[in-house]
Amino acid sequence: MKQHINDLICKSINTIDAEQSIDAAILSRIKVERCKDRAHGDFACNAAMILAKSLKKSPRDVAAALIASIPSNDRISKVEIAGPGFINFFVNQDFIAKNLEAMGADPRLGVKICPQKENVVVDYSAPNVAKEMAVHHIRSTVIGDAVVRVLEFLGHNVIRANHIGDWGTQFGMLIAYLEKAENEQGSGMDLSDFEAFYRMAKKCYDDDPVFAEKARNYVVKLQGGDPYCRKMWKKLVNMTMEQNQKLYDRLDVTLTDKDIMGESLYNDMLPVIVQDLIDRKIAVEDNGAIVVFLPQFKNKEGQPLGNIIRKSDGGYLYTTTDIACIKYRVDTLHANRILYFTDSRQQQHHEITWAICRKAGYVPESVSLEHCPFGMMLGKNGKPFKTRSGDTVKLRDLLDEAENRVTQMLLDRGSNLEDQDRANVIHNIAIGAVKYADLSKNRNTDYIFDWDLMLSFEGNTAPYLQYAYSRIRSIFRKATIQPGHIVISDSAEEELAGKLLAFPEAVESVAVKSMPNLLCNYLYELSNLFMRFYEQCPILKDGVDPSIQQSRLALCDLTSKVLKQGLGLLGINVMEQM
Ligand code: ARG
Numbered sequence: 001m002k003q004h005i006n007d008l009i010c011k012s013i014n015t016i017d018a019e020q021s022i023d024a025a026i027l028s029r030i031k032v033e034r035c036k037d038r039a040h041g042d043f044a045c046n047a048a049m050i051l052a053k054s055l056k057k058s059p060r061d062v063a064a065a066l067i068a069s070i071p072s073n074d075r076i077s078k079v080e081i082a083g084p085g086f087i088n089f090f091v092n093q094d095f096i097a098k099n100l101e102a103m104g105a106d107p108r109l110g111v112k113i114c115p116q117k118e119n120v121v122v123d124y125s126a127p128n129v130a131k132e133m134a135v136h137h138i139r140s141t142v143i144g145d146a147v148v149r150v151l152e153f154l155g156h157n158v159i160r161a162n163h164i165g166d167w168g169t170q171f172g173m174l175i176a177y178l179e180k181a182e183n184e185q186g187s188g189m190d191l192s193d194f195e196a197f198y199r200m201a202k203k204c205y206d207d208d209p210v211f212a213e214k215a216r217n218y219v220v221k222l223q224g225g226d227p228y229c230r231k232m233w234k235k236l237v238n239m240t241m242e243q244n245q246k247l248y249d250r251l252d253v254t255l256t257d258k259d260i261m262g263e264s265l266y267n268d269m270l271p272v273i274v275q276d277l278i279d280r281k282i283a284v285e286d287n288g289a290i291v292v293f294l295p296q297f298k299n300k301e302g303q304p305l306g307n308i309i310r311k312s313d314g315g316y317l318y319t320t321t322d323i324a325c326i327k328y329r330v331d332t333l334h335a336n337r338i339l340y341f342t343d344s345r346q347q348q349h350h351e352i353t354w355a356i357c358r359k360a361g362y363v364p365e366s367v368s369l370e371h372c373p374f375g376m377m378l379g380k381n382g383k384p385f386k387t388r389s390g391d392t393v394k395l396r397d398l399l400d401e402a403e404n405r406v407t408q409m410l411l412d413r414g415s416n417l418e419d420q421d422r423a424n425v426i427h428n429i430a431i432g433a434v435k436y437a438d439l440s441k442n443r444n445t446d447y448i449f450d451w452d453l454m455l456s457f458e459g460n461t462a463p464y465l466q467y468a469y470s471r472i473r474s475i476f477r478k479a480t481i482q483p484g485h486i487v488i489s490d491s492a493e494e495e496l497a498g499k500l501l502a503f504p505e506a507v508e509s510v511a512v513k514s515m516p517n518l519l520c521n522y523l524y525e526l527s528n529l530f531m532r533f534y535e536q537c538p539i540l541k542d543g544v545d546p547s548i549q550q551s552r553l554a555l556c557d558l559t560s561k562v563l564k565q566g567l568g569l570l571g572i573n574v575m576e577q578m
Pocket residue numbers: 123125126127128163164165322325340342
């Protein structure tokens with residue numbers, strides 16, 4: 001509809017400005033937006049205000065001229081001037097009804113496959129080996145996965161890149177400790193507690209000089225490709241990722257072991273890249289280290305910031321790996337767009353890495369590099385989210401607690417589901433609530449983790465949306481007639497209809513901005529409008545005309561489909577009954 005109104009306005013501008021005197025830059029500022037208050041129209045356009053200066057007329061006069069030249073068409077019932085010179089469009093209700101019917105018959109619910117298919121690399125989750133997934137990894141995992149689903153739904157070729165931290169000098173110590181633990185406990189040992197594993201390895205390293213010597217020796221051997229050290233290293237990586245995979249599955253996150261592209265993948269490229277940057281005078285030697293100076297980044301003294309890509313001891317850094325990684329994504333994966341879901345504190349790291357890559361010509365201008373940052377997860381006290389004793393919260397424990405709380409909630413509500421259904425409902429509500437709490441906030445800001453809010457059946461929560469869905473499905477279990485033709489007669493129907501038709505825009509906005517909260521907000525508003533419609537417009541009550549019943553059932557049906565599809569794109573399940 002927006003596009004259609006845009007076309008109408010363009011035609012009208014061409015009529016009143018036949019010699020095309022208006023600058024393209026000015027025309028590009030013309031926008032069509034959905035009106036906030038539907039009493040004033042469905043869509044508003046700012047064209048008259050934008051053009052007034054160039055045409056040397058008042059905005060209202062321009063608006064009048066534009067309206068007079070809008071080609072007649074059946075999608076619009078009325079056009080009006082509003083306020084300082086907005087042009088407001090009223091949509092033809094019959095036309096809406098037809099569109100809704102078409103949307104209901106379309107398995108994609110009106111969401112078009114994007115005509116410009118892109119190769120999008122989505123860098124998300126990226127936990128570190130032999131470490132418990134930390135809070136920022138949950139955010140990255142859940143938000144990144146929702147964006148992946150949306151991009152795929154729009155027809156893009158998505159490459160999930162799980163850039164795990166699987167390399168570094170700490171591996172000597174970890175291998176030495178793994179060896180020690182295996183010798184002492186046999187191969188059946190339980191290393192599921194990585195926190196403890198890491199702590200103990202570090203303790204041995206600090207307290208036992210023989211152990212420390214062995215650990216240092218193992219780092220060198222590992223880097224030199226020694227088969228034993230490689231094997232032990234691989235064991236650590238596999239153990240970690242097996243545990244993380246359980247969490248991905250439990251969270252209904254689409255990552256698998258095929259998506260692992262860890263830091264170690266780029267090892268062989270690092271010396272080649274550093275040499276290339278030296279040869280081309282992009283990098284220089286500085287006190288034994290190899291450094292890239294970028295004039296656009298200044299240090300505290302106002303001097304160009306030196307970015308080390310190889311330390312004086314020959315070691316490479318997080319930045320060096322990320323430079324190689326980008327090159328690989330461009331040259332080998334043929335990425336057109338690369339999205340990084342990392343916490344906002346990594347912003348400068350990415351900017352520096354990208355600046356080096358652009359300067360070196362490793363990334364053509366046409367490839368878009370986008371940081372999709374997110375804020376911290378805070379406790380109710382406004383401080384970083386921790387356990388009562390001040391430890392990081394393990395994701396596994398967090399999910400257990402969510403399920404325990406939902407189990408109790410269902411007991412309190414006296415739900416009478418069968419055991420199998422109940423287990424399923426508990427899982428879907430608990431996981432849905434935790435994910436949605438994260439997804440529904442503007443990711444740029446910190447967010448407060450609050451069990452009571454996220455598990456509430458009221459407000460912008462997953463349980464509220466899941467409940468709206470189940471409630472609609474229950475109508476169909478009672479109905480004796482089928483959904484039929486749509487006729488919009490009541491204002492609540494009209495508003496619900498307008499919202500339903502905006503579904504494709506909501507989905508597309510997530511792909512453009514990498515912000516799932518836009519879809520969450522949409523679904524929440526949709527559910528609110530549905531609830532209003534449901535209160536205001538009787539469906540199965542005696543005395544309601546069957547044709548109206550059929551129309552309202554069709555609106556119910558379409559709403560449930562949009563909720564299911566929309567939540568599905570966020571990685572959240574719905575249930576027929578809950
Ligand atoms: N492993 C990193 C961390 O735990 C995140 C990696 C993000 N991706 C990247 N290409 N730098 O913070």
